[in-house]
Amino acid sequence: MNVAPAERYMKLLEDRIKKDGRLINSDILKVDSFLNHQIDVGLMDAMGEEFARCFSGLGVNKIVTIESSGIPLACAAARAMGGLPVVFAKKAVPNTMTEEFYSATVRSFTKNKVYEAIVSKRFLSEDDVCLIIDDFLASGEAAEGLVKIIEQAGARCAGVGAAIEKEFQGGSAKLRERGLKVVSLAVITSLADDRIQFKSTYEC
Numbered sequence: 173m174n175v176a177p178a179e180r181y182m183k184l185l186e187d188r189i190k191k192d193g194r195l196i197n198s199d200i201l202k203v204d205s206f207l208n209h210q211i212d213v214g215l216m217d218a219m220g221e222e223f224a225r226c227f228s229g230l231g232v233n234k235i236v237t238i239e240s241s242g243i244p245l246a247c248a249a250a251r252a253m254g255g256l257p258v259v260f261a262k263k264a265v266p267n268t269m270t271e272e273f274y275s276a277t278v279r280s281f282t283k284n285k286v287y288e289a290i291v292s293k294r295f296l297s298e299d300d301v302c303l304i305i306d307d308f309l310a311s312g313e314a315a316e317g318l319v320k321i322i323e324q325a326g327a328r329c330a331g332v333g334a335a336i337e338k339e340f341q342g343g344s345a346k347l348r349e350r351g352l353k354v355v356s357l358a359v360i361t362s363l364a365d366d367r368i369q370f371k372s373t374y375e376c
């Protein structure tokens with residue numbers, strides 16, 4: 173049977189989650205051996221290529237993410253899209269940030285606290301068409317914060333790409349209601365009863 177490359181690829185990530193993912197509880201999945209602490213660069217590059225395929229033809233000229241775990245995946249996507257710049261929102265105002273910045277309040281899903289995501293006004297403008305990339309899409313708070321920052325700059329958001337979506341936490345539905353294209357390379361429908369359940373279909 174012929175399997176489309178994208179579906180073969182989706183299976184690769186799913187198999188890796190099954191092999192190396194650890195359940196913290198029925199809400200949180202730990203994937204720090206390949207995605208957000210130790211990093212499998214080859215896997216990142218493959219995911220970047222898939223985002224490049226899914227978001228081609230939309231005029232994207234900048235990748236936007238949030239520190240820190242979105243950065244390697246954002247860089248992989250940026251490379252696959254021809255070397256686009258990556259802008260990552262910071263979660264605190266550094267002493268070196270003397271210029272004006274855009275900001276949005278975000279509730280952290282994993283740390284259960286609220287922070288300000290900030291991006292210098294120098295790095296986003298009304299000419300930009302931005303693609304948001306992150307490691308996880310859960311409740312959608314981080315992505316919505318980035319959309320607000322992009323809108324403050326008068327730029328446009330072409331969509332949101334995530335490696336792993338936990339569909340049952342509602343983020344992708346909220347973003348699609350805003351009219352945004354959302355692509356998640358592995359979609360988890362449940363983490364209940366110590367089992368990781370995946371959606372069997374893949375949309376790009």
Ligand code: 5GP
Pocket residue numbers: 199200201202203208238241242279280281282306307308309310311312313314315343
């Ligand atoms: P959201 O803002 O969509 O609720 O959550 C997305 C952010 O929270 C991501 O930037 C990600 O770093 C973190 N996150 C959400 N769920 C998980 C999870 O199950 N595991 C890990 N490691 N990070 C998560």
